[in-house]
Amino acid sequence: xxxxVFQQNDGMVAIVAVTQCxxxxxxxxxxxxxxxxxxxxxxxxxxxxxxxxxxxxxxxVNGITENLKEIGLQVGGxxxxxxxxxxxxxxxxxxxxxxxxxxxxxxxxxxxxFNQTVPKDFKIATAGCVRGCTDPYCADFGVVGSGKExxxxxxxxxxxxxxxxHGALIAKKIDRADVINLLEHVLTxxxxxxxxxERLCRTIARIGLDQFKLAIETKAxxxxxxxxxxxxxxxxx
Amino acid sequence: MNxxxxxxxxxxxDLYQHCEECNQNDNCVEHECLVGYAxxxxxxxxxxxxxxxAGGDKLIPMHDAKPYxxxxxxxxxxxxCIECKNCMDNHTSDCxxxxxxxxxxxxxxxxxxxxxxxxxxxxxxxxxxDAALAQKTKEAFQYKK
Numbered sequence: 001x002x003x004x005v006f007q008q009n010d011g012m013v014a015i016v017a018v019t020q021c022x023x024x025x026x027x028x029x030x031x032x033x034x035x036x037x038x039x040x041x042x043x044x045x046x047x048x049x050x051x052x053x054x055x056x057x058x059x060x061v062n063g064i065t066e067n068l069k070e071i072g073l074q075v076g077g078x079x080x081x082x083x084x085x086x087x088x089x090x091x092x093x094x095x096x097x098x099x100x101x102x103x104x105x106x107x108x109x110x111x112x113x114f115n116q117t118v119p120k121d122f123k124i125a126t127a128g129c130v131r132g133c134t135d136p137y138c139a140d141f142g143v144v145g146s147g148k149e150x151x152x153x154x155x156x157x158x159x160x161x162x163x164x165x166h167g168a169l170i171a172k173k174i175d176r177a178d179v180i181n182l183l184e185h186v187l188t189x190x191x192x193x194x195x196x197x198e199r200l201c202r203t204i205a206r207i208g209l210d211q212f213k214l215a216i217e218t219k220a221x222x223x224x225x226x227x228x229x230x231x232x233x234x235x236x237x
Numbered sequence: 238m239n240x241x242x243x244x245x246x247x248x249x250x251d252l253y254q255h256c257e258e259c260n261q262n263d264n265c266v267e268h269e270c271l272v273g274y275a276x277x278x279x280x281x282x283x284x285x286x287x288x289x290x291a292g293g294d295k296l297i298p299m300h301d302a303k304p305y306x307x308x309x310x311x312x313x314x315x316x317x318c319i320e321c322k323n324c325m326d327n328h329t330s331d332c333x334x335x336x337x338x339x340x341x342x343x344x345x346x347x348x349x350x351x352x353x354x355x356x357x358x359x360x361x362x363x364x365x366x367d368a369a370l371a372q373k374t375k376e377a378f379q380y381k382k
Contacts, residue, residue: 222292229281230268230296 004051004076005061013061014045015054016076017068018114021087021106021126022050031071039064049123050086051076077115080197082122082187085110086135090128090145100145102128105176109143109183118187119194119203123159126151135159137166140200141186143179146172151179155186156201156209165201168209170216181220188227189215243288248316248337249279255309271301275340282333289331294349297339305344311373313341314363318356318378328354345370 004016024032032052035041039060045053052073056064065075076084087106090098106126113124125132125139136142138159146152150173157167171182189212194203204212219227255272259265267273274297282288317338329335330352339349350362360378364371 218292218295221295223290225285226281226290226293229284230277 002077002079003065004078005065007058008055011058012042012055013058015056015061015064015068016047017052017054017073018076018084018110019050019052019073020110021085021103023087023103023107028071028073032073035064035067035071038067049076049084051084074114078121080118080120082113082116082118082124084114086123086125086139088127088133090126095128097131098128098145099147100128100149100151101176102126102134102143102145102151105143105151105179108176108180112180113183113187116187118190120197120199122187122190122200124183138164139167141183142167150175153179153182155212156204158199158201167201168204170213182216185216185219188219192231243320243322243334245279245283245320245333248313248320248334249276251313251316252276252279252337254312255305259303261303268296269298269301270303271298271305271340271344274298275337278333278336278340288333289329290333290336291331293333293336294330294339297336297343299343299347301343303344305341307345307370307373310341310345311370312377314338314370314374315377315381317341318359318374319381321356321359323355325354328352 006014006016008014036044039056041054041056043055045055047053054064054068068075085106087103089095090100090102091104092098092101094103103126109124109126122140124141124143125134125136126143127134127136128145130144130146132142132144136144137154138157140155140157142154142157144152144154152169152173153171154167155170158165171178174182190200190203193207193212193215194200198206252272252275256265256276265273267277278290278293281290317334320334330339335352338352342349346367350359350366352359360371360375363374
């Protein structure tokens, strides 16, 4: 794991700036334009993960990173961490097709889980209706609005691969609080069952979806403080 | 119930005897060992000042197939009987004493016995399940009391 700052072919460096599910305020935009002027940034690139790549010279990385933080744009992570969340426009104020506040739950998830350590990169996408504009069916944890402020949850999907796969439906029509709880349980089980550098879909394939779901249900029934205690005392496999 | 009324130190001491004689100490994975898990439950109860561990029975490593001898299990069961507060209808499987007892039952009987909340009934039920273990447990119980 590390900061998402990558060397480019032409000698430039790409800093991956994380937004709140693609949402950028007017003020942030203005400050970003000022940053572009100050640092003489040649170009920005929008990514499919709703981040902004800032292209710069290697010696500018630290200064620009600081300036990005000042305007509320964190630098992303890569490797074995929970990535920034992709969220669609599904919210009471935006997309007219929305069923559930996918943008709101996406931002909440990002605030709580972004950059947490896991065996392999863990990608989350939220969508406010079944169309799934943010590809929740191909996410490690996909949240799909399925009714008035209720969501279906899919786990173990994978995109960005020559062998993309859809996740498996593990919860239907659960509310926002339960989505957050379920994610916490999934991450706990993944950390316990997943081998180093093993993507969630492979962990599920190895131990079986039923076994993985059983582990989630068991975890949900156990005193969380006790689980944390066990996690702190057990020797990691 | 509270920890002041239950002497977890004595139970821990009895259980720990197994660890001292165990030949797997170098490779010990406590949460995958029935005795190790019981000790973890006791440590957690001590640390958190509670006697109840919600859902603790769901994590008992029931597949631990190491051999456990009758005398050790009987000593441990006897100590759980001494520490049991005979809660009767208020008995819960989340109790740290119940969890320790269940671990010992899995160790020797490969399954837990139902517990109705009092020691006398338990010893009768245990005799019906395994007369030799019940006899040893009863003797240890009377000796320890």
